Amino acid sequence: MPEPVTLRPRGGMIIAAIALVIAAAALVFIAIDGGLLDLARWAWPVVLLGWGAWLLYLRPYVRVSEGFVEISNLVRTYRVPWGDIDSVDSRFALTIRTRGGRVIRAWAAPAPGARQALSTQRADVTHTPGDDDTRRPSDAEGTASGDAAGLVRRELERHRREGTAAVGQTALTWHPLLIAGTTALAAAAVVSLVLPHG
Structure with a gap:
């Protein structure tokens, strides 16, 4: 085998692509509708959605x-x-x-x-x-x-x-950095959703 072969499920890649497009569109909508302050407040759950899609469907491979x-x-x-x-x-x-x-x-x-x-x-x-x-x-x-x-x-x-x-x-x-980054992002998303927004 001259070159390594990397396999990922096609269905998972489609799901991840859709989730990432939705997350990007949501971030743009939040920024346009509410400005940078709303983006700073509400971006974390949206980013967590995109990150989760990447982690679950794009990162795994054989x-x-x-x-x-x-x-x-x-x-x-x-x-x-x-x-x-x-x-x-x-x-x-x-x-x-x-x-x-x-x-x-x-x-x-x-x-x-x-x-x-x-x-x-x-x-x-x-x-x-x-x-x-x-x-x-x-x-x-x-x-x-x-x-x-x-x-x-x-x-x-x-x-x-x-x-x-x-x-x-x-x-x-x-992969401790991956674990730490995911944990931090999830915590930020929870805080974003729990804290009162005026």
């Missing part, structure tokens, strides 16, 4: 590279070397189980909803990687979980076949 799979969820990121992957599943989301027993689910690769799962035909998962008995609608191509699981399974199989699976432990990174 990155597949030559040396590892990187799963970034809300405030933490896992870097899993190919040699530390025990199994790959897609039942509720792309799920990687490490050799040490850690279970890592990817927010960026959720399984399809009930309606899409019920409409999935056996033919939709015929050519996806995996055993016939364990394939399910969440493995179907075109779904966030299916696309991510298929890519990870193919690369894992290639690394195992070629004997190039990097050995190492899964690394977990927390």
Whole structure:
């Protein structure tokens, strides 16, 4: 794999884009209608809406590279070397189980909803990687979980076949600035809504 591949759910990106456009339009409306003083008072909940959309739908990703799979969820990121992957599943989301027993689910690769799962035909998962008995609608191509699981399974199989699976432990990174910034923004939004405005 010459270049890393980064996956994000298309549906989540659309939701985030809509939320960000609404938040930006609301800020402009507040500034035009009430001036800078109202903007300073009421912007925090609106900014929190946009920030939440980015945090929930745009920030999470699955990155597949030559040396590892990187799963970034809300405030933490896992870097899993190919040699530390025990199994790959897609039942509720792309799920990687490490050799040490850690279970890592990817927010960026959720399984399809009930309606899409019920409409999935056996033919939709015929050519996806995996055993016939364990394939399910969440493995179907075109779904966030299916696309991510298929890519990870193919690369894992290639690394195992070629004997190039990097050995190492899964690394977990927390993002304290992201946590602190989100907490501060939420607190500012609450204060903005609770304090009396004259």
